[in-house]
Amino acid sequence: MKKENFLWNSIKTGMLGGSIALFICLIGMTEVFSKRDVIEKVITLGQFVLLATSVMTGLIASRQTSQLVGENRSLHRLTAGLVAGLMTGVVLALFVLAGDKVNIRAVFLNATPGLYNILTFEKGVSGVWVLPVISAVSGLIGAAFLLLPQAAQKPLTQATLFLFFMALFSGLFRVVLINQGTNWEKIAKYLYGQTGVTSEGALIFFFAVVIISVLWSWRGQSVKTSVAHLPKGGKLTLRLLAFAAIGYVALGLPQVSGPFIAQVIVTVALFILMGLGLNITLGFAGLLDLGFVAFYAIGAYTVGLLTSYGPFGLQHISFWAAVPIAVLVAMAAGFVLGLPVLGVRGDYLAIATLGFGEIVRLLAGSDFLAKYFGGPQGVIGIQKPCLGVLEPFVKIDVPRVCNGIELGKPQDIYYVAVAAALLIAFVAWRLRESRLGRAWMAIREDEDVAEALGVNLIQTKLLAYMLGAAMAGLGGAIFATLIGSIFASSMQLIVSINVVSLIIVGGMGSIPGVIVGAIALIGLPELLREVSEFRYLLYGMTLIIMMLSKPEGLWPSQAAKRELHHVEASTEAEL
């Protein structure tokens, strides 16, 4: 590789990075993110994202020169990073200059004065040179990072990620800590600002993680082995302790966190339920169902119609009696919708189910069926679950009185939702390990061969549909009582896409993956209002990236993991 060649290459990479940065600016991300700090008074989230782009560009440009040989190799690599970072900044600077002459805002809504202010650090056009300089330095940092030994790279990356994570959730941690009492409040205010960490907090977090990480790489292996060598009883105690700690946190969490966090967790739990359901059809049996939200809607409407004290309530039974019925109705719907489409293969199945889902939504929201489902006005006045005795129904629009504890608030529904998610996760795990689970996976892998081995395709696929639908129906049932009303318009295709995405992020067929995926894709955007505006954009990107890089997902499925262990064991044996 010649020298000019590598410079030109870095310029190209830098321009690509610049285009990505420009894209981030133009979709409005920079401005929205600038309302939030990563480190108070030092760097905003918006700036952080742009700088991270420059750092990554520098890093990538520097990596591209890795084939370069010669005595000045590290110098070349640093130059590459510098040039690429500079170019990233130059693209943005050119944009600012262009914006000064032409009204870009006439087309792109987000080319606002606010954005120009951010990009020029509030200095106007005269400050246009600042960004390229900072970008170039960032690019250099990215390149320099690559030159560090691996032992240094790891703690630095971990510390940066942890700092970023702490900053993103500073609001959450701050509130939780402040609620613990005055001493904690002082600590909270020392570490966390209003929208980010304080500079003191940043230093503490960063160095704490660096130290822990270094210590772990130094002593971690011996800790692991000493745990592994614990007697059986000791291991069990350790495990029980861990479970007890998790259980304690899980039980107490809604009490300290307040209704908002509880509601977020309930939403996550509902998506875990749907995710586990779709994981059966998509993850186990390999049938992509884009109309999955229909089963959720059916579960929700069943509970709504059976328990509502509003005008559409058919019956006025208690939530607990309605839930099993909702699950059965959803299952029956899975049977009815599953029957015809099972002969359809692969990609056509996805589109056919999408069609089904849309038909269900259109019918439920239409005036034609409004006298049954409330049409666009939806079903309102859904009875809250009651632990105790429900007074008989009196008249419309008057909720039944609960003699006992009414689970009305999100903090209360939390327990129902989390318990349901745990129960269904257990069911899904048992199914996976059963004869049926193996038959599903065989169908996913090669349905002709599975059939030739005696697997009845219709029966097995139908069961996948029905059980998946039942789980989604349970989710819908809890959703109905959480919100207290249901509208057809909330049963959009996007919900199905959400579920598909979380399964893919978590790893097809993996049960812990569903949980991780739901927390990452549903929980985080709910907590971060700034991110939630861009969540579908990020979902889209995630789906593409997952397909390109790791179609099996973030969390390896059981089979893949079992094999990893096997490989480890055999290499150990060889040693």
Add this chain to the structure above:
Amino acid sequence: MAPILTAKKVTKRFGGLVAVNTVDFEIPDKSIVSIIGPNGAGKTTFFNCITGFGKADEGEIAFEGMPIQRLRPDQISRLGISRTYQNIRLFAEMTALENILVGQHIFLNSSWLSAVLGTPRVRKEEKMALDEAQRLLDFVGLKGQGDLLARNLPYGAQRRLEIARALATKPKLLLLDEPSAGMNPRESEDLTAFIRRLRDEIGITILLIEHHMRVVMGISEQITVLDYGEKIAEGTPKEIQSNPRVIEAYLGRGAATEGMATAHERHSKKAG
């Protein structure tokens, strides 16, 4: 011996092409029978007709006296016919053990509900299935590799795993589609011995498609030769070797360069 499988005037067409043309065929019980013929002679298509993958257009196939040409593949497999595939078709993302367990599907009766509840009966059944799968794994010489993903097994092991999976359905008739493809002479010798063991020890009737003449001639008790979808000869290996029509249609074309022909076929299979 009474035939375990009889095919009468079986015909299969793809559009204008007649892949199998009015073939009459019988497999004596507990025998080893081979089908040979040049590429495209309709051997695999005939296999597919037997196992229900592609239904025969005309004719009748009976297994133990019962007509099966209208049944679905899963029903046929329950009657006791199992097969392997020319291009190995394992469940790639499942472990070796799970592959075999799928083969036992038809012998497990637990419903999904009892599996969720984990009733003692289910546990017992699973335990037995697991033991049986382990036994089959050992039987085909893959001891200790049960936890490996099927796609990561070496080629020869994949072939053997496929046979183990087919055996898990406890077949009375086992159809092997070019089991020795891609094997060196030593390996195919082992395979020949293994196939014989299947018949002698377990009493499974074997129907074989094979290109390696050494394997075919060494193992078969009866050979059927197909050419352009038609049966042109049938008999013992000796009879086939001296049959002028076979020599003309098949051996004549490739006998001298048999080694090359198989090598070429293997190559073209990879490309296709």
Add this chain to the structure above:
Amino acid sequence: MRTSFGERMLDLIVSGFLWGIRILIVSVIVIGTIGTLRTGQYTSEQWIDFVVFGVAQGSIYALIALGYTMVYGILRMINFAHGDIFMTGAFGAYFIATWLTNTGFVDANPVLGLLIPILFAMGIAAAIAMLVERIAYRPLRGAPRLVPLISAIGASFFLEYAFRGFFGPGKYAYPPIKALEGSWEIFGIGILKVQIVVTIAAFIMMAILYFIVMFTKVGKAMRAVSENKDTAALMGIDVNRIIVSTFALGAAMAGAAGVLFSLVYRQIDFFMGFTPGIKAFTAAVLGGIGNIPGAMVGGLVLGVFESIGPSLFLEGLGITRPYQLKDAIAYTMLVMILLFRPSGILGERLTTKKA
């Protein structure tokens, strides 16, 4: 026979159920139609109106459907993002058209005022489609079918929400062309000028595309690649380049459709591509996916069916506000065609034997 009673029952239920659906659909259509025609509440002029609107609408669907059908023909993949490519075309045209209208250019040269935004939309749509193909689809060739489909779904959402980021969630009013306001009298029936122009424009575009595919070198190469990629490559065809041009050509048609759609409906937003996208896919399957004339026929059939359907057979069943279920009719057609005749009404010219 070891087949259990339960299994046989299941088979019976499946086939009975499928027949039930067929009978239900047919009886809905027949009874509803009789019901409506009996009341005679629509004049023949109104029916003609419905049909004309359906044809205009359907020709737009057909134009979008071409992209689905060509890409499926060549790669056997459903380009889920195609509907959003259509949306990008509409947005691209919007800014040019607004500018041209404000400068008074459109009023002075209505033909160019229509043509320039169309060309611009085609260019934008083609460029974006090529980008999407390069990033999200090309590395996934040869992967199991669900993988590119999911990537395409990702691309679809990425495009939608990127455009939402660029231009906001609101609706934009597409500038009307003054020369296309009002209606023309044809055989004594007044027909909106816009509908006529849109239909004609769509047909011209389709004719151009048909010419390209049938008679140019690129088109012949496309057909060769869709028959067999390996053989085509051996004949010296640059398969990658042909695939990219297929995407670009299909996207250009979708971009043009975006402008025509905007002329009819007068408003655009980032989500506008979803429903027409699904409907165009329905049209493509209806005509036999992979079959170019099929896509055209499928689009027209769907457009007309969806336009007259609510009044013709839903109203006759006593359904209130049947036009709310217009989309449901299209989706029902989609599901039915996938269930009962996935090879389409004209049959599948490009078979999926090897897929």
